[in-house]
Amino acid sequence: MSSTLPAIPGYSYGQPDVPFSPLSLTELEQLKQAVLWTSEDEKYLRQAGAVLADQVDAILDLWYGFVAAHPHLLRYFADHQGQPIPQYLEAVRRRFGQWILDTCLRPHDQDWLNYQYEIGLRHHRTRKNRTDQVTTSATAVVPLRYLVAFIVPITVTIRDFLARKGHSADEVDKMYHAWFKAVTLQVALWCQPYVFPGDY
Amino acid sequence: MSSTLPAIPGYSYGQPDVPFSPLSLTELEQLKQAVLWTSEDEKYLRQAGAVLADQVDAILDLWYGFVAAHPHLLRYFADHQGQPIPQYLEAVRRRFGQWILDTCLRPHDQDWLNYQYEIGLRHHRTRKNRTDQVTTSATAVVPLRYLVAFIVPITVTIRDFLARKGHSADEVDKMYHAWFKAVTLQVALWCQPYVFPGDY
Numbered sequence: 001m002s003s004t005l006p007a008i009p010g011y012s013y014g015q016p017d018v019p020f021s022p023l024s025l026t027e028l029e030q031l032k033q034a035v036l037w038t039s040e041d042e043k044y045l046r047q048a049g050a051v052l053a054d055q056v057d058a059i060l061d062l063w064y065g066f067v068a069a070h071p072h073l074l075r076y077f078a079d080h081q082g083q084p085i086p087q088y089l090e091a092v093r094r095r096f097g098q099w100i101l102d103t104c105l106r107p108h109d110q111d112w113l114n115y116q117y118e119i120g121l122r123h124h125r126t127r128k129n130r131t132d133q134v135t136t137s138a139t140a141v142v143p144l145r146y147l148v149a150f151i152v153p154i155t156v157t158i159r160d161f162l163a164r165k166g167h168s169a170d171e172v173d174k175m176y177h178a179w180f181k182a183v184t185l186q187v188a189l190w191c192q193p194y195v196f197p198g199d200y
Numbered sequence: 201m202s203s204t205l206p207a208i209p210g211y212s213y214g215q216p217d218v219p220f221s222p223l224s225l226t227e228l229e230q231l232k233q234a235v236l237w238t239s240e241d242e243k244y245l246r247q248a249g250a251v252l253a254d255q256v257d258a259i260l261d262l263w264y265g266f267v268a269a270h271p272h273l274l275r276y277f278a279d280h281q282g283q284p285i286p287q288y289l290e291a292v293r294r295r296f297g298q299w300i301l302d303t304c305l306r307p308h309d310q311d312w313l314n315y316q317y318e319i320g321l322r323h324h325r326t327r328k329n330r331t332d333q334v335t336t337s338a339t340a341v342v343p344l345r346y347l348v349a350f351i352v353p354i355t356v357t358i359r360d361f362l363a364r365k366g367h368s369a370d371e372v373d374k375m376y377h378a379w380f381k382a383v384t385l386q387v388a389l390w391c392q393p394y395v396f397p398g399d400y
Contacts, residue, residue: 023345030272034349036356072230125399144395145223148348148388149234152381156236181352188348194395195344199325 008094010131012118013102014111021110021117022192028113035185041178048175049104051165052158056097062157064093073146079136091132103182113189120190123147144194151187155180208294210331212318213302214311221310221317222392228313235385241378248375249304251365252358256297262357264293273346279336291332303382313389320390323347344394351387355380 012018023031052059067073068084077092078084099119106112121127125141158179163172192200212218223231252259267273268284277292278284299319306312321327325341358379363372392400 030270031345031349033270034273034346035352070230070233073234141399144391144400145231145388146234148391149231149384151351152235152384156377156380177356180356184349184352188345191344191348191391194399196394199341199394200344 008098009091011095011098013098013106013115018111018114018118019121021113021189022197023113023117023189025110025113028108028189031188032108032185035181035188037181037185040174041181044171044174044178045104045182047167047171048158048162048179049101051162051167051175052100052104055161055164056100059100059158059161060093060097063096063153064089066153066157076139076142076146078138080138082138085134085136088129088132088134088137103179103186116186116189117192119186120193123190124193126193144191147187147190147194151180151184154183208298209291211295211298213298213306213315218311218314218318219321221313221389222397223313223317223389225310225313228308228389231388232308232385235381235388237381237385240374241381244371244374244378245304245382247367247371248358248362248379249301251362251367251375252300252304255361255364256300259300259358259361260293260297263296263353264289266353266357276339276342276346278338280338282338285334285336288329288332288334288337303379303386316386316389317392319386320393323390324393326393344391347387347390347394351380351384354383 067077071082074084075082077089102112102115118127122131123142128139128141129135129137155176159172159176162175162179167175267277271282274284275282277289302312302315318327322331323342328339328341329335329337355376359372359376362375362379367375
């Protein structure tokens with residue numbers, strides 16, 4: 001995939017050290033039905049990827065600005081003195097940019113499903129701070145309620161960026177909703193490590 | 201509140217038997233910031249309540265039709281033979297209709313926060329099937345991944361109903377996004393019983 005940036009530290013998509021998702025591909029298909037997923041969404045998500053590709057830094061600036069403006073969110077990137085850890089913020093940022101492209105462009109196969117599990121583990125106390133060897137982080141876990149709540153800012157802020165390349169209002173709306181579904185689907189997958197297996 | 205229907209079985213909003221939410225009102229305020237909540241959302245959500253009030257049955261028909269069309273969703277209302285339990289579906293439906301109005305019209309106070317916890321418990325194995333004394337249900341829990349995934353259908357299907365009363369496209373969009381935020385916020389709260397306290 002030409003838009004994959006080379007050598008992002010800690011970005012292990014498709015690598016053998018990514019654990020196997022406890023969810024099956026059949027269960028993934030059923031979950032996709034629950035978010036009303038259609039082949040049209042796939043098409044418009046790919047279009048969104050083309051629209052967003054050269055705006056990734058601007059999107060991340062907006063998202064990071066939002067987090068930085070709220071101490072109760074920034075604390076998940078902060079040390080015990082409450083100071084944000086620049087190397088941690090920067091390391092996550094590079095993978096976050098790649099995540100935007102992956103969300104739009106990667107097929108929903110076993111590698112994709114496994115990596116959603118990995119992302120969940122990296123927010124959960126199982127693996128938070130480990131990918132970037134952050135030893136000074138004050139927080140051991142990103143609370144699940146924020147994972148779910150972030151569906152909103154990660155979704156609604158993307159619409160303006162989707163509208164900047166001259167597409168019709170209808171096309172922007174379709175890209176926007178494909179993005180909304182894709183984000184919600186992923187957050188539902190990221191929740192797995194937080195929940196008793198029988199309740200997930 | 202005039203739009204509260206009288207005597208809905210199992211609807212215990214504000215009653216003393218509703219447990220106290222483990223989340224504080226301060227933590228709720230912080231979570232609301234994470235979904236970009238503003239006073240404008242409050243205003244447009246109230247407007248949405250007025251728009252939706254006489255369409256509640258049509259909305260529920262649509263949502264129930266969606267669930268009924270997917271055996272892997274309908275099973276949470278089904279018995280061990282896979283047959284949907286009509287009394288269970290109907291009992292939940294009446295509260296679900298009231299939930300639409302409550303989502304739009306109830307203030308986010310302690311009673312509201314407590315009832316979100318109660319709703320979470322009723323989806324979780326802690327209390328699923330108990331409110332309606334369903335003894336034949338084949339499922340002890342609505343899996344968390346479906347709670348999160350349902351943010352999409354519960355959100356996107358509401359837009360057409362919001363657009364049916366002659367409001368401008370801009371007003372419909374504002375009502376729609378206030379609804380989206382309100383639904384996501386509530387789902388984030390409903391997840392609480394599923395998650396280890398330290399991870400929630």
